[in-house]
Amino acid sequence: MSIIDKLMVKPWIADQGALEEQNGFAQPAKKIALWIFLAVVSVLFSLFISAYFMRMELADWRPLADPGLLWINTALLIVSSVALQWARVSADRGQFSGLKFGLLIAGAATLAFLAGQYVAWQQLIALGYFASSNPANAFYYLLTGLHGLHLLGGLVVWGMTTNKLMGGSQVDEVRVTVELCAIYWHFLLLVWLILFGLLLAT
């Protein structure tokens, strides 16, 4: 039944909307929670980006330089996303080694990305792009910082999962978590691509 049909049921008639085969979605609760969380994060970034556009219209906006390093960082984040996808597929197939390497590469690439972002900050500061000197700079630090924070949060889960796996857990025990990590990373990659595009375009 589609959601609309469900909402059309007349519940006072006993056999309408009787015992359903199944309540809710045929997905683990954690996954539903992740999707809802991603919706919340999307709203968060969309609002920041709307604010960005509104603020950009004003006279004092001066775009900042685009550090070349950002291209490398982007590549690193893509690598981590792909590696996690690999881990996810390996976990589905029950392959321990693929799962392990996927996770390790993803973690390393993500850490490298974060380090790269930090270096890019330093470069911009060295060039005199301070947060307080122009709103374009302030938005840059704010948005990249927020994106980095989300990745850090992801890394906590990544760390616990990897730890569990190294501690001798079965592939099956971490399968769902790895899948969720992969989805989360893809999402954050998408967010980064949008932010990066925004930076290049404005």
Added chain:
Amino acid sequence: MTDTTPADVGFAPPAEVEEVELYHAKSWITKYVFSQDAKVIAIQYSATAIAVGMVGLVLSWLMRLQLGFPETFSFIDAADYYQFITMHGMIMVIYLLTALFLGGFGNYLIPLMIGARDMVFPYMNMLSYWVYLLAVLLLMASYFVPGGPTGAGWTLYPPQSILPGTPGHEWGIILMLVSLVLFIVGFTMGGLNYVVTVLQARTRGMTLMRLPLTVWGIFIATILALLAFPALLVGGVMLLLDRVLSTSFFMPSIVLMGESLDYGGGTPILFQHLFWFFGHPEVYIVGLPAFGIVSDLLSVHARRNIFGYRMMVWALIAIGGLSFVVWAHHMYVSGMNPYFGFFFATTTLIIAVPTALKVYNWVLTLWRGNIRLTIPMLFAIGFIFTFINGGITGLFLGNVVVDVPLSDTMFVVAHFHMVMGVAPLLVIFGAIYHWYPKITGRMLNETLGQFHFWITFVGAYSIFFPLHYLGFLGVPRRYYEIGETAFIPASAQSLNAFVTVVTLIVGFAQLVFFYNLFRSLTKGEPAGDNPWQATTLEWQTSETPPGHGNFGDELPVVYRWAYDYSVPGAVDDFIPQNKAPDETTGRSEPT
């Protein structure tokens, strides 16, 4: 209506609900302090919210003392007054009402009403409470920092909120913003829990349209909150950076005492958009749970099925959706494009349609009901009156031409106190009288309850009704002192004094309520499992108060909606949701 045989509906397919791994508390600390049981977390949330609400209440007395008897109290100066206003507004809206409805009632009622053993993520649920507590403590800490709490008004509009001249611009505003950010983080953890629990953990047979309206109200409100709080987060974080790092997201160039500040080029209007994109849905975040709860109170205590159940659900959804496109009706005087004003006035009037529909359905539920004037019922009826009153003044203010002269007067204060202050509070009181027997196993005292209801209801009207009139006279809001004006007659002052006296009386009368709460813990009449003869699952538990895991060994199976009251031909005037069709002779009657 077709006859149903047990064969059609009595069959229960095997549970597809994921078995939640119930956590078991090992020590006293994990059982009552760092508990992961939603019922304990609910009590913690409620107790904290009510405690901080008392601070908000005392602040309102202080404000009223000043307004009623200006130049009398040397310990209240203008800066204090602004701090009272700000802290009072923020505490009441966010730290009391939002936390109590969602964290308190949500945690207690969702698992019990949908037939689940607990929330789906108990650990995160626990974390949610502790982050909330931290947010409250930080907010309270602002009383102890140099400069005191912020006095920027609960709307925290820049530029004034972070500039010298506004009390608390040193530390108060920082603590306020950090506390809000924490609140949002904590709420998001809880909110994900409530939503996913409703979606995934319903017991067998509990289809969406068999959910009690209480659950629907809390569910939709939680979704609203999840999507609206990010706007406050965005505005708050940017304001914080403007304050701490001297960025200029919102700050225009400013010359202060002859010196030009580092700020420049920003636009305060941007903050207003962000704030109200959160702020208007916030009204419904406290409104929708109240709507849901009051529907159930009316139905139970009038022994009638709720009138137009489906419409009630659809209206909740419609109001939730529409509440995101009306925000700028708070900005008619901020200098917007007039066409925007027209757009937002229109959406504001449209949202009145599903809202009015709900009011009709409440009244029609009472119509020819077998009304039992219990204390919860009194509060529910009180809510209908107050809500209609506040809703109608809302229609006034929704129109640009009416709002412009009334904006920033006491009329606005009267309007929003009626609609989002008093109305939800009446529901909260009603709900406490209604569910206290389940939570504690004992009834609250009826006589004290009668006294509490009448003094609160009549008192609230005596306090806020005159404010409409003062608003028409032109008495401005957020004024420490009006002094002599050409247009406000001296009699306004007598009215103000009257309001203040009533406020104090009503405020102290709440002690009766607290006395009742504590006394009844031990002295109240034993309640039994289902004192109100209600149909919903929380009343069908084998123990009262419900034990760990809520429902003994087996989860209940649901066979009917939540509103089988006074079903023709049935033995009792109510049929619990988990009663199988072959156990009863009656059938329900469509509306």
